[in-house]
Amino acid sequence: MDADMAGRVGSRLRELREARGLSLSELARRSAVGKGTLSELEAGRRNPTLETLYALATALGVPLSSVLHATAPRLPAPSPESVSGRAVDAVLTERFEDPSAVTETYRIRIRAGAAQESAAHAPGTTEHIIVLTGHARVGPAHAPGPVVGPGGHARWPADVPHLYEAVEEDVEALLVVRYPR
Structure with a gap:
């Protein structure tokens, strides 16, 4: 993540936190992200991991794309925004809102x-x-599904801890996340 994106994400995190009337301490507690880390993120002085952004978005009650971009009914990324975690690199390509859900691709x-x-x-x-x-094992962490290969599809509940695993080689895939309203 470049410095400009880190600054935009930090500003957006602060905006979302303040809109919910949460202190830094309270958001840190709810997300299990250290208060110092959260302060550095909001100031744009630290690059967040994918795991950290998901923890903060979940604690704020918003989809990840709400942290990456301002909210709009249909918001394609103006330029691909990439974020990485321990095993997964993700680029938000699309965000779509309708009355029933927010869907991210x-x-x-x-x-x-x-x-x-x-x-x-x-x-x-x-x-x-x-x-x-490639070949991926995905799904609920307690019971991931079978290995999914090229052209294959899987669906799972993401309101429980869930797993992404590359079985052998790198896996390239499209991921759709649907958050009900």
Whole structure:
């Protein structure tokens, strides 16, 4: 993440936190992100990981794309914004809102031999993956589904901890996350 994006994300985090009447301490407690880390993120002096952004977005009760961009009914990314975690690199490609849900589309890479457990999102959230290359194991952390290969699709509840794992080589995929209103 470049410095400009870190600054925009930090400003957006502060805006969302303040709109909900939360102190830095309270958001840090709800997200399990250190208060010092949160302060540095809001000031744009620190690059957040994918895991940190998801923890903060969940604690704020918003989809990840609300932290990456200002809210709009249909908001394609003006330029691809990339964020990385322990095993997953994600680029938000589309955000769509309708009265029933916010839907985000990401182009993701799961790095070879790596696995990442994501924390639960808001109640009712679902994720869908279409694997383009490689072989992935995805789904609820306690019971991931079978391996999904090129052209394959999987769907799982994302309101429980869930797993992304590249079985052998890098996995390139499309990920759709749907947050109900």
